[in-house]
Amino acid sequence: MNQDWKIDKIDTSKVAEAFAKELKEGQPKTYFLNGTWGSGKTEYLKEVENVSNNYFKFVYLKLWKPKNKASLAQNIFEAIHPKFYWVKIILYIALFVIIVLAGTYLSTITIIQRQLSNHEKSWLVVVACLITTLITYYQNNFFDMDRLLLWRDKRNLQRKKHPRILIVDDFDRLHKDVQDELYLFFNQLNGKTRIIFVGDFDKISKNEDNYLSKIIDRQIGLPVQLQSDNIAKLINTKLRNNLENYKNPDKKSYLYKYTRDFEFNDIAEIFINERKNARDANKYLNYVQNQLIGRNKLDKVYLTQELLIIYLYLFHRNYYNDLLNNHSVVQEGKNKTEIENLINKILFSNNSLRISFKKNPTSYFIDDLATNHSMAELIETSENKEELKSIFYIKNKKDYLEFYYFITNDIAKKDYSFMAEVAIEVVGSSEYEMPNDLIRFVLQKYASQLYDGRKTKINRQLSEQEKLKYKASADEYVISKFEKIFNKVQKETDHVVTNGKKLHIYRELVDLFNLKQFSYDDYAQKYFKQIIISSEKEKDFGRKPYDAETLLYVLNFNYDQIKYNKFYTNIPPTIESQVKIIENLCDTEYIYFWNIFLRYPRERVFHSFITDGNLLDFDQLHFSYKGEIYANHVLDRCRTISAKS
Incomplete structure (x- = not known):
């Protein structure tokens, strides 16, 4: 798999410079940087810190940590003096080592009886006093270390030289007791130092006692570059660039451009309304890459539908599970939600070039493999005789639906001559078996293609040799092409294309008499009359398959638009x-x-x-x-x- 799909780092330097200038030139204030979790708030503040050229020292206070049992004073002190944390750890380790050594020493001299020297007695007394003092301090809290630390914290945060900016990250995720404790402390610093609270203000404002609003001087929002509407645009751009640059497996056709096209506006609108952010975007892009490339679904599924399925899987698992279990979400009716309307609009519509979710949902679910085929594979099938024959013999339309969509789509422009040969061979080998709609479509398309191709050619400036090629009438030109196929099939296979089968092909499959380009000129009339006469003269006429087709032609069956005098000079039989x-x-x-x-x-x-x-x-x-x-x-x-x- 190539490089991970994710949106590039978003440049917020210009906005960050403006905010850094405000912090530097203005009086100390308390700010609230508003944004949802994962929206890039911390990264933005890092950018502000970067462009401030070390004028400020940014102190990041992260109280939202699992199992963080340290006091507020300790957390603030460690945020201001990061090295203090390691000093504290070293002291704890040293104390532990001293206690272990002292305990070991006491145990040793207890077990092994011997007279202690004065020097040893002195060390023993010191260790015992140290341990006793520490335990007593710990149990009775004679000295309030937190008060001392808070005093030092306030002194540090209010310093004039190389001023501090205290960042309180993820404030909305803190327990209310911790928030209340912070209110009391920061209320003492209000107007004396710069403080930036970071979080989702909507969640905090829902609290009954919202003290924060009393000490916040200004609420600021994220730069527009980090807002959901811009993130949605970046997703769209990233998807299109990656899909365009990803290897094209179909070197023979431009059709992959259509199978890699998609509509993202509706999904983007939901993304914006639900206030999704850059973190959500990268998670989404990662899943899209995994399903399209990792699971090999690219070019095999209708992209717009797959993109919605992935969105539901990540952000609306209840709807995804409904689709997974029932292949449906909501019934027709009123009061549907925005996401339900989107599901009905995108997932339950058909795509003319790909097998849609409605027709084959399994190919679209997360981590399932797509049973559909790519354009490259379908093109190869259309050029493979044995594979084509197996498809033409299929009776159940559901089993050849994907190839039907491919072959009947106007985008899929192709030469039908080869498929027409295979189709006629299949008809030649069948007796009284109505071929599937693919054969009918191929032969009708082939006939129309012959008429249109000839018309295009004769309207151009032709050489003398080319003029001879198109000297015959349009009907003669088309019929002669079919005759060549009939002769080729008879020559290369054991299947004889009898007169009756020819008439059946022209009437039922090509539907030649109802083809708008068919003029039924003198050549065509002579051609069909000769077939009828030749058939009726055969000794076993009426005993071979499709002999009845001759009578259908004689009786002018189903050709109401053809005037009788074109076939007969008198009233038809x-x-x-x-x-x-x-x-x-x-x-x-x-x-x-x-x-x-x-x-x-x-x-x-x-x-x-x-x-x-x-x-x-x-x-x-x-x-x-x-x-x-x-x-x-x-x-x-x-x-x-x-x-x-």
Whole structure:
């Protein structure tokens, strides 16, 4: 992993210089530096100390320490004289050593009987008196050391030469008893020395006895550079710079720029409203780096949603847990909080280029691995024949949804010729299996791309050789491209693209007759007429898969916008005129034909008629056939076929 993601040190030197000048030129006052915990107050005061050029000695009093049992006087004295702490420690150690040595010595002479010399007796008396005096002092507190220390503290803090500034850090976190003790002491120093209380004033002002307001001369805020709105901007900038500079795994496409784009305004607004600070920002950036880079989610998830998930995990764990357990937070309704509205707005909307949280929440949760794929991986899939085939065979849309989003997005501009070849090979190997929507989309896009590409080319200045290439009409150009694919598939595989399959591809998948660029010119008319004639002349016509497609073309199925005289000079054939060919269809083709023909344009499901319906409403079937109405004959035969299966 590269260098840790965090906002750079914020320059507050200009504001610090102004404050240092005020402290130097003004009379001694008591200040309160207001800011939330972790907002950079101490760092700002260090900057003030730095720019004051050692005119002041800054004394930092940190009373908010676990297990700090020292008295106020001792804490202040140690803050003013840091070396005193080590002197005290050394004295404690020396005393301990003396007591141990004295005790050892007494034990030794007690166990080993011998006559003591005068010198030894003197030392023994001194040690015993010292120990006794110390114990007596400790137990009875004959001498008030704290009073002496406080007297020295006040003298030190009020000195004129190299004046002190006492910083009381994290004042809002102190116990109320400690705060009250400080009030009494600092009230004696008010107007005589410079004191800066540091903390969150809102928390202190809630106390019933807010003595601090009586001794504070001026309340000051943090520089604007340390405020939440500026910190939010720095997060946004840091994220965009890091994502832009991080290695691009997709050398073939510019799409990674879209997968690394995100909206941060809404999250920034929550960040500002909740008064988050630089410490929160760096913690947030650290988690973003860990999830996107460490957990390899970059380019695989919708970034805006992942950024919100991380924010919830860090600062609104209750909402995150609701998402983790239920994949939802709030139902529709009124009185939703700001964060609930944001969750609904960001997490439960879909992204057209990536699989969203709504579709695959597991990929977005903290420390879970993303099962989605990057643009680079999806592009590689679109160029891999075997992987494409496996996707085209999938029936459940949920299982190919990610590739569907990738391939159907307008941003993902690509050449569909290779995918069209694979799609036609899949169709050629299938019998009566409706291919998934990906195949339909690819073939329709390929046809449109051919039309548009030709139009763009002929509008430019072409060489003579290029003019010959585009000499044919638009319809002929497109159909010839498909014919090349049909021939290539038949040559390279065992799958024969029969006339019926070609008609099925043009009608159902390419939807050529409904394509706006398709003009159905003379070439196209001759092409389809030749397919129909060739099919009907085959000995086993009506027995092969998709032979029924020929009849659908003959009967002008589903091409209402095409004028009949483009295909026929006279009125197109009726069902009655084609009944002999229809009835010669094998059972599978018979069901296939009627299922399609009767489903459109009324959008009825044919199989419902087989069980409990009738076909008498179809005027084209209301003629006599073998002594009965043809509609009843069709229904009876379909029921018989259905019963066999």
